[in-house]
Each structure stands twice: as structure tokens, then as C-alpha cells.
Amino acid sequence: MPELPEVETVRSGLVKLLPGKIIASVNFDWPKGFPNAQTDVDVFMIGASIKDVRRRAKVLLIDLSTSYTLVCHLKMTGQFVFRGGEEFGAGHPNDSLIGVLPDKSTRVIIEFSDGTHLYFNDQRKFGWMRLMPSVQVPELDFFKKVGPEPLSDDFTSKDFIQRLQRRKNTSIKAALLDQTVIAGVGNIYADESLWGAKIHPATKVTNVSDAKLKLLYSELRYVLGLAIEKGGSTNKNYVNAEGKRGSYMDFARVFRRENQPCPRCGTIIEKSRVAGRGTHTCPTCQSLRITK
């Protein structure tokens, strides 16, 4: 799915487009992904205005004037695409992955009083959306358990090391992907940051030195920050709020670069499976034994 940088890119796009808009209609027929009753949607969404669009971990939060919030997860293939008037008409850059909407992946359509639309598309239907009172959002199990935001100012390397070491007997990659350890890291940025710190993803946490973990902290913050700057990674489906691709994949060092040379040493990058996920490594830079 979209990981932290992709969700943040969607958020920053939506927060420029949505606040102040008034919801005129909500079209949905997806009990599994959007299980709220039509009556609740009618009462707490129709006529409400959008107050804010926030992000926590990989979750998007769309706050409404009714003190209700739409809590949304894009999972692997979810997309939020806004379609307005002339600003998306003829002449805009042809880097959109999305054609005419709605299409066969459209699960929810929100129409605003000015005639613009917000589409929730999700090919694989793993994503979801829930309408609930804003005050109840922090009480969700996920939010009670989720770890700190890795890019927040008060998140230190000491916090990072302590939290990772709670999972000492698992692989460093599985620990990075564990949302209760740190929020927002997924498969792309786990591989990218581990390459940056020269740590093999299968190394047990307990076998990675504090110095290496400190380096990993820096590399992780670096790749997440760079990815936000580049508008995220479009591997296949991901698009921002305007339906456009992100460009981080042009800057990726190992992710989806198997059989290409490592940009640091020239060794051919390998693909394997770690923590149940496709994993990209440089066999020279990232030794299972060297952790110092």
C-alpha cells in the first residue's frame, strides 16, 4: 500500500482541496469496506462541511463539521482522487494513471455542493472507510497500539532503538514493518533504509549493534523525507489526490531493482523473501554477519 510518504502526499493534496466543501451526496455499496448505515451517512455527512484532513500512521482522517470523522485506510491499492472543474481539464500534464471516473474500481463517490467529486478507488478491496464520532477515533484499537511517527521532532534515535529492541528475536525487517513499533513504514522504505544502513533485512534485531540501529534511524528518516518530497512511490497503483504518480521510484536504490547494479558497490541486487515479503538487498553491502 501506500506507506507513510504516499498517505502523507494524499493528505497534503486533499487538505488543499477539501476544507470548506459541503457534502451533497455519498454514493456507496460496499458493506465490507464502508459498513456504516445509510441513515448515519445521511445524518452526519450530508450537508456537513470538511474541516480538516489529517494523517496518523497510514490512516487518513477526514474531519467533518458534525464532529464526525471519516477514518480511511488505503491498504494496497486504495486511491483518493479529487475531480473538480477546469483545473483538471484539457492541457494538464498527462501523468495521471486514472482515466474517467467512476470506473470499475470505484467504491465510494462523495459529491460536493459545487459539483466537484472525491472518488475512493480500490482495485483489491483491502482498503476501508469508517464514519465515527471524532472523539472516538483515538479509542480505536489500532490507534491505541500504533507506534510513534518516525518523522516527528520528538522521535529520537534512543526511542527508535528501544522500541525496535522489544522485538529482539525477529528480523529487523519484520520489526520495522510492525506498526506497533514505529508507524508508517512499509515494504519499500524498509528495504531502502536497510540498504542505506547496510543491514541485511533478515538479521535478528538482537544481532544489530546500537551503532547500526542509530544509522538505520537516520536512513529511515532520510528516505521517508525524500519520498515525501518526491510525492511518494508509484510502483503500480498509487496516485496522489490529483490522480498523478509519485517519483520516488526513480530514486530508489534497491526496491524493485533486482538484477541491476548496487549504486554503492556495483554488485547485482538480489531479490529474496524476508518476513513474508519480497525483499531487495545488495549481497555485498548487506551481509547477514556484519552488523558493526
Next chain:
DNA sequence: CACTTGACCTGTCCGC
């Protein structure tokens, strides 16, 4: 409790 694996879906790609 800690950790790993399979399931959830649809679509695409690759080998036969």
C-alpha cells in the same frame, strides 16, 4: 507472550 503464516481481493505476468 513472541513470532510466523495464511487470508482477505483483483489483476497481471510468466512458464508451460
Next chain:
DNA sequence: TGCGGACAGGTCAAGT
């Protein structure tokens, strides 16, 4: 061209 299987950015529940 068709078919089966593996795989895809995430997270849970169920298993060991």
C-alpha cells in the same frame, strides 16, 4: 491463446 501459479505497496486472525 489458455491455464495455473506466484506475486503485488498492508494488516489481522489464527496457528505454532
